[in-house]
Amino acid sequence: MNARTVIISPAPTANGDLHLGHIAGPFLAADVHTRYARAQGREVLLGTGFQDTSTFVVTTAHRRGVPPAELVANSAAQIEASLAALGIGIDGYTGDDDRFTKWVVDFIGRLHSAGKLELRTMKFPYSARTGQFLVDGFASGNCPECLADCCAGLCESCGRLVAAGELIGVRSTLDPEDPVELREADVLVLPVERYREQLRAHFEAHAAGIRPHMAQALASMLARPLPDFPVTYPISWGIPVPFPEVPGQVVNPNAEPMAWSMHASALAAEARGVAEGTEDALWLAGAGSEIVYFLGFDNIYPFAVSGPAMLLALGGTYELPTRYLTNEFYELDYRKFSTSRGHVIWSRELAAEVPRDLIRFHLAATSPEHQRTSFSRDALAQVTETRLVGPWNRVADQVNRWVGLGPLPVSERAIRAAARMDERFAASYELAGFSLNRAAEAITEQLARLDNHEVTGADAGDFCFEVDRLLRAAAPVLIDLAAQVFGSGPVPAPAVTGSFTPVALPRLRPAKAAR
Structure with missing residues (x-):
């Protein structure tokens, strides 16, 4: 048995409080297992936090008519309070600080220095009116794989990577009436295809640690060539990168998960007084950690495909996660929770009653x-x-x-x-x-x-x-x-x-x- 279990629940976007749909999936499950394992005398570290680099922060702030920084500050406090209100005992709670952003740049920089990132010309939706490229939450349409409504970046329905330039019926999320065109931009990508066979072998060896829906999706993704994964984006919202070939670009927020997970586990270890050292100490090969994710199905690509591919690209330095306990959507009266439509029950409000x-x-x-x-x-x-x-x-x-x-x-x-x-x-x-x-x-x-x-x-x-x-x-x-x-x-x-x-x-x- 490993010396410790490192449990990660992916950080919710700092664009609002946590509703019951968030709690019912990864957070309650991670907390329950952690409490049980500790009662058995095992060492368990539980980390989460919030993510403010997502473009959904900007789109939500625009819809609410508030500055993005104000939305982030309010949401970060609300998320932490809601976890506490439902008794979710988090050890390491990440945020937006210099330590985190420096670690993300350092981690991506190691891939860059090792020659693992390559410059590619990709097509992105573009708003001529605003002079901005539309990526992730800025662009919406239909998934080219499963045809479901989605935003660029990731499809919530099938879990696949969705290149912004491949959305069907693409439109601007901020202004659906704004004409959108496709323009080319040079970005740094990780050629994930190079690691497909290693990923497939890893997940075959750890098939018992994956629930059926994720296993089915992974098998389908890994049965054919994987697209290049953009690590940088030609936008201004996010963590700036210092790479000269992509001036003014930022880290794709979906390229942060491995660095963020390491940071969350380091904070958790420090909070419990069980480890000291670098941000990635618990993830190093031979460190004796089992890395476990409790996460929504819609997060599988960055946490189980592109993220582990980054770890593989660093040549055996790190252990790969071995267990992914996924969940599907939790609905309210058989309709998806929707903050914008007021179809929501907030965790803290219910816990007060x-x-x-x-x-x-x-x-x-x-x-x-x-x-x-x-x-x-x-x-x-x-x-x-x-x-x-x-x-x-x-x-x-x-x-x-x-x-x-x-x-x-x-x-x-x-x-x-x-x-x-x-x-x-x-x-x-x-x-x-x-x-x-x-x-x-x-x-x-x-x-x-x-x-x-x-x-x-x-x-x-x-x-x-x-x-x-x-x-x-x-x-x-x-x-x-x-x-x-x-x-x-x-x-x-x-x-x-x-x-x-x-x-x-x-x-x-x-x-x-x-x-």
């Missing part, structure tokens, strides 16, 4: 692990009452009848039952079979089993012992309930003896349906 354990449980139960799922406030109230609040409160009331009467005897049958519960939860929490859905299902099933049991004096010890073990197993999801009983920090399993002394268990407050 509903106990966050209920939110975490419901998001786990409905997490879009393999297909799109949907949230509704009424479903949150109904599901949590039926599967969590009602059963837990009845079970807690039963346990509380025996508080102060222990220690109570515990049978071998109960000890075996507790061990089976632990195994079932472990199967949901371990990376090899990680599933928020199954973790929530295990909580539901075990609560229902205990709720249906009529406790007598003869088996009160068994019952209270099994409830205690269930709460310990559910602690990575039900963080506040566990903290009230066991205190803050990881909740390891206690030593098993033939007796158990019950402690008072708190009741859960129900969620209210939508008004």
Whole structure:
């Protein structure tokens, strides 16, 4: 086993707060696994942050009529506060500072110095009125591969790289009425095709670490030649590069992920006091780190194709990520979350009204692990009452009848039952079979089993012992309930003896349906 696990959840764009769709996918999953692994005594580092170099910052600021810098500052604080509101325990939180931007330029500069980047002439949409090239969020149209509506750069539907000049029906996002033409510009690219066979071999060797949709998409991408990946863009928004052949250009924000991930892991290590050294120390070959991503399917190209190709281009210096736990879109009432249309539920606002354990449980139960799922406030109230609040409160009331009467005897049958519960939860929490859905299902099933049991004096010890073990197993999801009983920090399993002394268990407050 590796000495440590480095977990990364890709940074959200600093163009707004986090809604439930963000939390239900990578962030809750990464937090739950981290809490579980630490309870097992393992070293785990969890990093994320925010990204302000994306062109979507500019387009959102334009739509809202605010300066981009103001939008970034507000969004960065909101994102961090929303993660905390839902109990997502981030170790390293990246931002926009000199240390980060210097590291990105240094990392890209090493590729440049090694001759791994090449000058290419590419076509980009261009606005003659503004005199600007339109890349990524500045240009929209239809994906040339799957035909879905998308912006340039990456297609959210099929996960592929979308060259701005190849968009079907391309238009300016900032001004759809602005006539757009194609013009050529010289940019630096990474010839990703040179690394295709190495990427394919790597992912074949680590097929168990990839969910089916991503595996299918990667197989399709890697079955044919890969296009050149633009590392620089002829625009002004982003991190400037010092390369003389592309004066005035910036780093493509989708070329930042490996440098950003290293920076996030370095910050996480420093926060936990477990490492010192360079930004990339935990990623070096032989460092003993397993690199794991919890991410949305729409992020697979920069984090699993072009990014690892950059690592390969540096000639074995780094370990490649081995696990990618992807998620699909989480919808609101069966429609995509949309800030611009007001179709959104903000994480912090919901956490101010509903106990966050209920939110975490419901998001786990409905997490879009393999297909799109949907949230509704009424479903949150109904599901949590039926599967969590009602059963837990009845079970807690039963346990509380025996508080102060222990220690109570515990049978071998109960000890075996507790061990089976632990195994079932472990199967949901371990990376090899990680599933928020199954973790929530295990909580539901075990609560229902205990709720249906009529406790007598003869088996009160068994019952209270099994409830205690269930709460310990559910602690990575039900963080506040566990903290009230066991205190803050990881909740390891206690030593098993033939007796158990019950402690008072708190009741859960129900969620209210939508008004």
